[in-house]
Amino acid sequence: MVVEGLSAPSADIVREDGWRTFRLDEIAVLTSWRGTGTAREVHDHLLAGWPGRATLMVNPLAGDGKVQAVYERWGYVPVGHAQPQDTAPVLTVMIRPADRQPPKGGPRSQPSDADST
Numbered sequence: 001m002v003v004e005g006l007s008a009p010s011a012d013i014v015r016e017d018g019w020r021t022f023r024l025d026e027i028a029v030l031t032s033w034r035g036t037g038t039a040r041e042v043h044d045h046l047l048a049g050w051p052g053r054a055t056l057m058v059n060p061l062a063g064d065g066k067v068q069a070v071y072e073r074w075g076y077v078p079v080g081h082a083q084p085q086d087t088a089p090v091l092t093v094m095i096r097p098a099d100r101q102p103p104k105g106g107p108r109s110q111p112s113d114a115d116s117t
Helices: 038-047 062-073
Strands: 021-023 053-058 077-082 091-096
Touching: 053 062, 062 077, 062 091
Parallel strands: 021 053
Antiparallel strands: 053 091, 077 091
16 A cells, blocks of 8 residues: 555566565564674675565654664665555665676576675
């Protein structure tokens, strides 16, 4: 559901073909681990070797905007707004552009060890 008056992601942004996007749903660390780089390490490990882009939705009010700012530092850019459910807050849709071309052998083939960072 897109909220009236807010931008919806363009048709090209939502187009999928089986390998294009890794959808990040949530990264959570204990309060005592925040600010240690642990969330970034988990994020980078999940995406190591992924040839496509990554996408997520974030509440722009979370942490007084600090959560969205973290994702922006990690290379994500806001591309629109959405409200997944009537009872959900309006979220910022963010995408981290692809770093590499799709793997050889088709959309679902495994990257080689050399592709991992």
